[in-house]
Amino acid sequence: MKKYILCLSFLATAGLMLSSCSDDDLSDKSVIVTSETEQTQFDKWLEANFVNPYNIQFKYRYEHNESDMNYYNVPADYKQAVELAHIVKYTCVEAYDEVAGVNFTRNYFPKEFFCTGTWEFRNNGTFILGTAEGGKKIFLAGVNYLDEYKDNINTLNHFYLKTIHHEFTHILNQTKDFPRSYQQVTGSGYVADSWSESPYNENYLERGFISSYSQHSATEDFAEMLSMYITNTPAQWNKWMEEAGTDGARLLQQKLDIVRTYMKDSWNIDIDQLRNSVLDREAKVASGQIDLTDLTVK
Amino acid sequence: MKIKYSFLLLLATMPLFLTSCLHDQEDVFDESASTRMQTYLSNAKSTLTSAEHGWAFDYYPDRKLSMGGVAYGVQFSDTAATVTCVLAPGKKETSYYRMTTDDGPVLSFDSYNTLMHYFATPSSSQYQAYDGDFEFVIDSVGSDCIKVHGKRSLNTMYLRKLDKSIEQYTTDAKAMMDNFILSGATGTIGGTEVTASIDVDSQWFTFDWSDSSSVSTAYIPTDKGVRFYEPVTIAGKTITELAYDAQTLTLTGTTTDGTAVQLQGKLPDGYMPFADYAGQWTFKYDLGQKSVDVTLTPSEDGQSYILSGLAKNINLTLNYEKSTGRLILASQEVGTYNGNTIMLCAWNIAGGGKLTWSTQAGVYLTWDGNTEQPTLSFSPLSESFQTDSFILWILKSDGSSGGQFNGPTDYLFGGSSRLRNLVNMVKK
Numbered sequence: 001m002k003k004y005i006l007c008l009s010f011l012a013t014a015g016l017m018l019s020s021c022s023d024d025d026l027s028d029k030s031v032i033v034t035s036e037t038e039q040t041q042f043d044k045w046l047e048a049n050f051v052n053p054y055n056i057q058f059k060y061r062y063e064h065n066e067s068d069m070n071y072y073n074v075p076a077d078y079k080q081a082v083e084l085a086h087i088v089k090y091t092c093v094e095a096y097d098e099v100a101g102v103n104f105t106r107n108y109f110p111k112e113f114f115c116t117g118t119w120e121f122r123n124n125g126t127f128i129l130g131t132a133e134g135g136k137k138i139f140l141a142g143v144n145y146l147d148e149y150k151d152n153i154n155t156l157n158h159f160y161l162k163t164i165h166h167e168f169t170h171i172l173n174q175t176k177d178f179p180r181s182y183q184q185v186t187g188s189g190y191v192a193d194s195w196s197e198s199p200y201n202e203n204y205l206e207r208g209f210i211s212s213y214s215q216h217s218a219t220e221d222f223a224e225m226l227s228m229y230i231t232n233t234p235a236q237w238n239k240w241m242e243e244a245g246t247d248g249a250r251l252l253q254q255k256l257d258i259v260r261t262y263m264k265d266s267w268n269i270d271i272d273q274l275r276n277s278v279l280d281r282e283a284k285v286a287s288g289q290i291d292l293t294d295l296t297v298k
Numbered sequence: 299m300k301i302k303y304s305f306l307l308l309l310a311t312m313p314l315f316l317t318s319c320l321h322d323q324e325d326v327f328d329e330s331a332s333t334r335m336q337t338y339l340s341n342a343k344s345t346l347t348s349a350e351h352g353w354a355f356d357y358y359p360d361r362k363l364s365m366g367g368v369a370y371g372v373q374f375s376d377t378a379a380t381v382t383c384v385l386a387p388g389k390k391e392t393s394y395y396r397m398t399t400d401d402g403p404v405l406s407f408d409s410y411n412t413l414m415h416y417f418a419t420p421s422s423s424q425y426q427a428y429d430g431d432f433e434f435v436i437d438s439v440g441s442d443c444i445k446v447h448g449k450r451s452l453n454t455m456y457l458r459k460l461d462k463s464i465e466q467y468t469t470d471a472k473a474m475m476d477n478f479i480l481s482g483a484t485g486t487i488g489g490t491e492v493t494a495s496i497d498v499d500s501q502w503f504t505f506d507w508s509d510s511s512s513v514s515t516a517y518i519p520t521d522k523g524v525r526f527y528e529p530v531t532i533a534g535k536t537i538t539e540l541a542y543d544a545q546t547l548t549l550t551g552t553t554t555d556g557t558a559v560q561l562q563g564k565l566p567d568g569y570m571p572f573a574d575y576a577g578q579w580t581f582k583y584d585l586g587q588k589s590v591d592v593t594l595t596p597s598e599d600g601q602s603y604i605l606s607g608l609a610k611n612i613n614l615t616l617n618y619e620k621s622t623g624r625l626i627l628a629s630q631e632v633g634t635y636n637g638n639t640i641m642l643c644a645w646n647i648a649g650g651g652k653l654t655w656s657t658q659a660g661v662y663l664t665w666d667g668n669t670e671q672p673t674l675s676f677s678p679l680s681e682s683f684q685t686d687s688f689i690l691w692i693l694k695s696d697g698s699s700g701g702q703f704n705g706p707t708d709y710l711f712g713g714s715s716r717l718r719n720l721v722n723m724v725k726k
Contacts, residue, residue, distance in 0.1 A: 031330035037396050038377050062408040064400045064433060064449070072420040072427045077410035078393065117410050121425035144410055 037061075042082055045295040049089060054106055056093075058085050059114045066139070071120035071128070076143035081115055083150065083292040084143055084160070088113065090290055092164050095277040100269050108267075110171050112137040117144035126196050129159060132167035135174035140164070153286035157231050161282060166227035173222060176266045182258045183218035186251055191215050205244040208251025225252075225259050230275040231282065339397040342405070342439045346374040346457075352464045353444075353457040354471075356518050356525060359417035359430035361451040363527060366501020367518025369471035370414070371464025372457070382468040383413040384475060384519070390465065401449055403436040454528060462521075470521035476600060477544040478519055479569065479620060485561035488553065490533035494561060499621040505532045523549065535559075569623030570665040570672070572600055579674075581608060582721040583687075588712065592723070608717070610708040614642065616663065628660030628679060632690070633709060639693040640703050644685040647718060652683075655693060659683040663723065672725040690715035 039047075042060065050056040059066060060081035067073045076084075096105045110132065119127035119142045131139045142159060149155035186208045191200055195215045209215050214224035229237065241249045263269045284290050327334060346353070352373030359365065371382040379395040393411035398404050407414045417430020431448030434455065438445045444457040460467055483494040492507045503526070504514040516527040523542035530537060535553040540561070542549055547563035573596065581592045592607035594616070603625060605614040612632045616625040633640040644659035646652050663674040678684045690710070692700030703715050711717055 032332050040377070040394070060409070061394060061396065062406065062433075064398075064404070064406070072418065072425065074415045074419050074427075074432065075408050075410045081409075117415075118420055121420045121422055123425050125422060127422065 041295045042078070042085075044297050045082075046085065048297045050085070050093075053102075054093065054109060055111060056109060057112045058088070059112065060085070060143075062116065063114070066114040067116065068120065068131075068139075071122075072118075073120065073141070074117040074144075076115040076117045079293075080143050080146040082295065084115065084140070084146055086290065086292040086294075087150070087156075087160070087285055088164060091161055091278060091281040091285060092168070095274065095281055098277045099274045100267065104267070104269075108172065108175060110136055110138045110168065113140060114138075115140050115143045118142060119145075124196075130163040130167050132170040132174075135171050138164065138167045138171070150292075151286060151288065153282055156286050157282065161278075162227050162231045165231055165278070166223045169223040169226045170219070172267065173219065178222050178262050179258060182222060182255060185254045185258070186221070187218075189215060190217050190221070192217065205240055205252070206248040208244070208248050208255070210240065210252060221255070222259065225255055226263070226271070229256065229259070229271060230278050233279060234275075335399050335403060338436075338439075339399065339403050342403060342436050342444070343374075343397045345439055345441065345444065346405075347376060349374070349459045351460040351462060352380070354460050354467055354520065356456050356458070356520075357417075357430075358448070358453040358455055358516065358518070358527060359428045359451065361429055361453060363453070363502075363516040364500060365428075366516040367525070367527065368417070369468065369475075369518060369520060371460065371467045372414075373464050379407060379411075379414070380464065381411055381413045382464045383416070384468055384471045385416070386413055387468055387472045388465075389413065401433075401435050404433055404449070405436060405446060406433045467521050471519055474521060474523065474542065474544075475519040476572075476620075478524065478542060479565060479571070479623065480547060480549075480563035481566035481569070481621070483549055483561035483563040485549075485559065487533050487537075487559050488535045488557045492532055492561070496563075497621060499619070503530075505530065507533045523551075529554070566622050568664045568667060571623065572596065572618050572620075574672075575603055575618075575625060578726040579723045580726060581605075581723050583717050583719060584721075585719045586721050590712065591726075609711050612640075612642075612709055612711075619662075623665070625663040625674070626660060626679065627663065627676075627688075628657050629655045629688075630657060635692070635703070635709070638695065638700050640709065641691050641693045643689050643691045644679075644683060645687040645689045645716075646684050647687050649684050653689055653691065654683060655691065656683075659685055661685050661720065674723040676720045676722065687719055688717040 046058050050058050060076050060078070062073070062075035093105055093109060096109060114137065116139075119129060121127045128141060130141055133139070140160070140163065146160065149159050189207055189209060193216070194200055195212055200215050201212050204210075204212050204215060207215075209221065209224075210228045211224050214221040241252060244252055260271055263271050263274075285292070329337075352371055355370040355372050356367050357370045358367045369384040373380045374395065377394060378392050380390055380392045382390045391411050391413050393407065393414070394409040395405065395407045398406050415430075415432050417428040418432045420427040429451055431450050431453070433449040434446035435449055436444065436446050437454075442459040445454065446457065447454050462470075478498060480496050480498070482496055485492060487507075490507050492505055495504045495506075496502070500516075501518070502514060502516050503524075504512060506512045511533070513530050513532060515530045517524045518527070520539070523540050525539040526537070535555065535557055537551055537553045537559060540549040540551040540559070542563075547565070549559075549561040549563055551559045553559060575594050576596050577594060579592050579594060581590045582588065590608055592605055595604045595606065597603065601618055603616045603618065605616055605627075608614065614627060614632065615630060616627050618624075619626055629644045630642050631639050632642045641655045643653040643655045644661075658680065660679045661676040662679060663676060666673045666675060676686075678686070690703040692703050694700045703709070707713060
């Protein structure tokens with residue numbers, strides 16, 4: 001008994017000694033102080049058109065932590081970033097609003113865009129147009145060439161809009177995966193980084209691939225299929241199917257069917273309706289019918 | 299047994315009594331790290347914005363310092379920076395900047411400016427750009443001088459408060475850069491004889507003294523002379539910059555311990571100042587059998603000349619090499635014909651007749667030093683291709699050879715596609 005009392009009393013005293021030393025007072029003032037930069041007119045417009053309706057942040061000023069230091073990136077040009085924000089809103093965000101409802105866009109459209117000025121150039125002559133990450137963020141490169149490309153629907157598409165739709169497809173996939181069956185259609189045709197080299201940079205349609213880049217991997221293939229479909233006219237699509245020949249067209253059709261079903265079943269989106277909306281809006285931008293510079297907050 | 303057990307228990311619990319109070323630490327600083335950082339940045343920003351005329355920014359692209367320094371002028375308002383650059387005189391551009399923290403306290407030019415971001419902008423042929431920075435980590439802030447380093451290159455750079463406008467500073471620095479044409483200088487520093495060799499193309503000084511002691515440094519032309527990348531120590535004396543007098547070709551300055559320095563500069567042999575090339579010349583070729591009256595017309599930017607008169611519709615561009623005062627005539631495009639390009643090609647007759655449209659092949663035109671009747675002689679640009687003549691050739695749109703160009707006459711040299719065996723040019 002004595003043994004136990006002794007034991008307990010030691011432990012009790014030890015406990016007292018330990019507890020008596022934590023006597024820091026907690027302050028109600030945070031030690032994290034962030035740097036403030038004044039809001040520009042563009043910031044105010046973004047707040048009214050992206051943040052408030054969709055909770056999307058459009059970052060047009062360079063941030064070290066958002067940038068990939070493996071490449072020599074430069075900031076976006078202010079004027080062209082303004083134009084790009086208008087284009088993203090009109091041809092992408094509002095296209096999905098129209099076809100899938102504003103709640104879809106609010107829930108799934110990437111929450112952050114980060115823009116830089118030039119493409120991310122590699123040492124082999126290829127360059128990156130954009131990337132998507134974590135289901136939440138899209139990185140858009142090459143903003144500083146926008147004025148050169150925006151008046152022609154093909155270049156506007158190829159360098160910017162298709163990229164956004166391509167990256168958004170990744171984001172949808174990152175949220176809800178696409179079926180395993182997709183990969184099996186042209187499973188042995190994926191070649192990773194060799195996609196840009198000979199012989200893969202030619203005759204890919206005949207092998208059942210919608211673009212050279214789609215030969216990279218099943219993930220890229222899926223994003224290419226959907227983004228190429230919705231940013232090109234039915235006439236162009238049919239032309240590609242003809243070019244692909246019987247076997248190529250069959251493989252492409254198989255993959256397109258899986259894409260169509262996925263979009264309908266997982267997201268309740270009809271890809272033909274989406275295509276109509278996107279093409280209509282893109283044409284209006286390319287023909288100069290949309291004001292891309294107005295920053296008045298309505 | 300009982301006693302032993304209690305003793306053991308006491309020993310075991312001793313550490314609890316002794317260690318428990320070490321969590322109590324005194325704060326080294328009065329404020330949190332975050333607050334201190336914001337205060338530092340705030341102070342840096344108000345220093346930058348308070349300079350009435352702005353700052354001279356000694357910008358060094360490339361971690362290898364292969365081109366020395368480029369003079370920039372920057373004026374900061376509360377939100378934006380107005381930038382001028384010695385490579386684009388008369389031009390100024392405004393864009394946003396920000397004080398931020400990531401690599402430490404950082405000054406970031408975070409929206410695109412064609413001047414400030416010039417050396418950082420990549421392209422497909424130059425995927426690493428010129429290894430230039432546009433984000434700078436702030437090392438120290440003084441009232442007249444701010445020390446930073448490039449985030450990527452880690453090059454040390456300084457911003458110095460100006461007493462003239464950024465436009466004036468840039469104009470003056472450009473004039474200095476254009477006039478600084480020395481190939482070397484000699485003098486004494488603190489009693490020791492010093493020889494300097496200067497490369498004005500890559501903007502480097504090398505100082506030699508005593509028994510094979512040597513130091514090299516990159517430099518930047520400023521509105522008053524040249525400033526070294528970092529202070530250099532020569533024969534035990536440290537110096538940061540030298541003022542330059544273009545009339546007397548002298549470099550003067552003071553070492554950190556107050557010793558006066560004067561170096562006498564020299565021009566390279568056969569150095570002809572840019573403006574002296576302008577005018578009428580006699581172009582001799584075909585081993586002296588052919589003489590043609592030609593005119594050399596200077597370009598506005600002081601970098602090249604147009605040579606006209608060899609053919610009615612063909613003008614040749616000759617580039618000026620500032621470090622040697624020579625002109626360069628290299629293979630170049632001179633026109634188009636039927637959808638193909640007409641190339642002036644460097645030609646080596648003595649070596650067997652090979653020709654090339656590589657723009658790296660051609661000739662130097664070097665002055666013989668004669669002021670009465672200046673004569674320029676031709677010598678090959680490189681060892682690997684001994685150009686002694688030129689010939690007009692067709693280059694097809696796919697880059698393949700289309701054979702010798704044979705007309706029309708207005709596009710030929712006196713009826714021929716060939717400028718054989720060049721001799722010299724003599725001023726009229």
